[in-house]
Amino acid sequence: MSAIECLDLCKHFQQGDSVIKALDHLSVAFEQGAFVCLSGPSGSGKTTLLNAIGGLDELDSGEVRLDGQRIDNLSKSELADIRLHKIGFVFQAYNLIPVLTARENVEFVMQVQGIPASERHEKANAILEEVGLLGMEHRLPAQLSGGQQQRVAVARAIVSKPKLVLADEPTANLDTRSMEKLMEQFVALNQNHKVTFLIATHDTRVMAYAKRQIKMVDGQIVADETR
Numbered sequence: 001m002s003a004i005e006c007l008d009l010c011k012h013f014q015q016g017d018s019v020i021k022a023l024d025h026l027s028v029a030f031e032q033g034a035f036v037c038l039s040g041p042s043g044s045g046k047t048t049l050l051n052a053i054g055g056l057d058e059l060d061s062g063e064v065r066l067d068g069q070r071i072d073n074l075s076k077s078e079l080a081d082i083r084l085h086k087i088g089f090v091f092q093a094y095n096l097i098p099v100l101t102a103r104e105n106v107e108f109v110m111q112v113q114g115i116p117a118s119e120r121h122e123k124a125n126a127i128l129e130e131v132g133l134l135g136m137e138h139r140l141p142a143q144l145s146g147g148q149q150q151r152v153a154v155a156r157a158i159v160s161k162p163k164l165v166l167a168d169e170p171t172a173n174l175d176t177r178s179m180e181k182l183m184e185q186f187v188a189l190n191q192n193h194k195v196t197f198l199i200a201t202h203d204t205r206v207m208a209y210a211k212r213q214i215k216m217v218d219g220q221i222v223a224d225e226t227r
């Protein structure tokens with residue numbers, strides 16, 4: 001059994017008179033501990049695929065299974081529970097909460113998970129130090145640069161060591177050194193804790209880290225290479 005199984009996924013969008021096939025009968029499976037980059041031209045369906053796997057968007061047809069459990073037909077609250085406990089998101093749309101400090105943003109998910117305050121503080125401080133934000137934990141997002149905000153978002157996604165991290169253009173705002181640090185963290189989590197990473201990216205620097213590279217065009221997989 002694969003950790004993630006996608007079977008014959010279809011997702012269409014109506015745009016004016018035309019129908020866009022964001023996912024066109026796409027099937028793919030990922031093992032636990034996979035480290036995958038999704039590439040492909042803008043509009044090829046990368047984000048739509050991550051959304052489907054993360055239970056963020058309804059499909060027209062097809063099945064998504066996480067650890068053998070079908071998730072595409074679950075209720076909103078069942079999906080929220082799976083997201084909370086199994087998946088870390090590094091998505092632009094999941095941006096930081098502006099009224100919370102960097103540390104509070106990182107602690108937010110742990111708070112919802114019911115982790116006690118002292119443990120939350122300890123874990124949040126440790127992960128903020130790891131992503132190079134020590135001393136900035138009391139700043140609000142608006143007081144941080146784009147790249148620093150991105151690192152807070154990454155810290156929040158990985159602090160609870162989810163089984164799966166879904167990342168959509170995680171290095172979009174990062175200079176080379178910050179990109180390398182981020183990818184090294186991803187690789188360490190992947191190697192030491194067998195966290196699965198699915199990363200949609202246009203960044204060839206990021207693709208160099210992938211163990212498996214999938215290329216999408218028009219909602220289909222056109223290349224799938226494992227190194």
Ligand SMILES: Nc1ncnc2c1ncn2[C@@H]1O[C@H](COP(=O)(O)OP(=O)(O)OP(=O)(O)O)[C@@H](O)[C@H]1O
Binds near residue numbers: 044
């Ligand atoms: N909510 C929506 N309404 C209408 N069309 C949509 C919607 N979401 C996605 N699409 C369309 O579906 C197609 C796939 O979009 P998607 O965002 O998955 O592509 P992508 O490969 O992630 O692109 P990018 O690299 O630019 O992020 C695109 O043509 C997009 O315009």
